[in-house]
Amino acid sequence: MTGTDTPMTPDNKAQAHAVRQAELRKRSSGRLMIFGFLSPTLAILLFMVAYPIFSLVYYSFFNFSALRQTTMKPVGLGNYSFLLSDPELWGRFVFTGKFVFICVALQMLIGIFVGYQLQKNFRGRDVIFTILMMPMMLSPVVVGFLWRYMLNSEWGIVNFLLSSIGLPKVDWLGQTNAALWAAAAADTWMWTPFIVLLATAAFRGIPETIYEAAEVDGASPAYRFFRITLPMSAPVLFIALILRLIDSFKQYDLFVALTGGGPGSSTETVSYAVAKTAFSYFYTGEASALAVILLVIIIGLSMILVRHLTKMGEKY
Template sequence: MAISIPERETAGVKHAPKQVRTLPDGWLCGLFLAPSGLILALMVFYPFFSLVYYSTLQFSMMRPRIEPVAVGLGNYIDLLNDNEIWQRFAFTGKFVLATVLIQFTIGLTVAYAFQRNFKGRDFLFTVALLPMMLCPIVVGFLWRYMFNSEWGIVNWLISLVGIAKVDWVGRSENALWAVAVADAWTWTPFVILLATAAFRGIPKDIRESAEIDGASTMFTFFHVTLPMSLPILVIALLLRLIDAFKQYDLFLAMTGGGPASETQTAAFALGKIAFGYFHTGEASALAIILLIVIMGLSMIFVRYLTRLSNRF
């Protein structure tokens, strides 16, 4: 005869806890990051390696039925032997130097002015950031109308002081500065934003000590404010150099690459080869060259400025 044990007698029996197997922290983080990593790989690595592959072929996306011809480094050799491509890179370098110089000259000055408390400072700071929020192609057409040689507001303003009308976008030497001014108007707020954040991150005690010791405003800026905010300013400068090197929208809207293709940047030439002539293989090779140039300049620039920042 089986004897049943009452439930109340077994309720107090302590059972050994079950051992739950857990994954190491590294594996757990990897599982959570796997979906985003896969998406990143599909969006970055696949297009990049496809671009490298296409750069070794001679074909056009407009003629997919024609069998691509493998040319190896032929596209690269043709581009590097093309004098027009070197002219595009030279013009790009001039534009980058001009626009970045304007942006940082104005941006650092305005950001330093915003360090002082005055009425309406927050409102003016918000207004100063508005150009950065506009679409680049819209900015290009806006400044194109403003720089119009016949009825543009720029020529009207300079005529008030007795200066003759200037053909801003019809001459290459003027068009360079016209587009540089438009680009600086758009992205100087970015420099103001980062520079203001860098300046406000400096402890007030250091500035007050400099003022007590009788340091002038210029001395404080160049020997206290600027060196201590240099790391953030280096990042801002690097980002602006890279973005200016890829500038395409403003030149398309303001000059169209003219006159006589004299205002075509390297990025503009890339777009023209890819979507004007539909030489997909050659355009892919030029994109790789442009990427290498930007990466090389960025590495040299970062290495040099890192040494410079370590001195302070």
């Protein structure tokens, strides 16, 4: 023991213990205060998120109709086996997959290209950017009806332009393949501005000194784009991809306004089938099971993409 050391007397030990107890009480009160502020929000989230999901899963195991709430017959996995053995449902999954792939691919390609052009400073840039953002501000139902009038086989503006250059008219909404591309065009027109917005923000966040150093080293514009711009903005673009993928899988109101699920039921997405089963036929149990299947698919794809996003964030 040196001369500067203070011996631990009983009074010193009691004082140190009292200080520790005061610190513990202060931390506990802080935690209680934080929990008190968060508890209303947590309660709302628990009610608005957890309860509907629990109810959805619960009802999926019953032969249940919202019109006959007293007759809930447990069927186990019967609703799931019935749905997964339905060839029409697999057709809806195929159609939904095609729609999602076309929309997300077009929106990402066009959005990245336009965003890369808009990151540059030039006269009229803000005006062009504002105009491009306008479709995203509309309701999907409004967009659906707008494109429905534009694609009318008799007096729509699209067929008028085709006729003016000598091309035959196309029954855009009366053929399955044509209706698929029509819906993809409408969705792309509406949501590409979202990708443009995120891509422009990501590109403008890259330090200009990196481009200047690459230009001094003689890097070509293509090299700078693929080796600097895309890798450094990849996390933001990946988030945009995840959000658009999830939203495209849930697309319902656009098809209601644009095609009404026709011709026949060939343009019904899985979300459209859920709403139709639940609110047109009132087969609540089957609709709940179908919604759970769609939810599992979306969560699975999201988890895979988020895992890649996490690796990408660690890399860049």
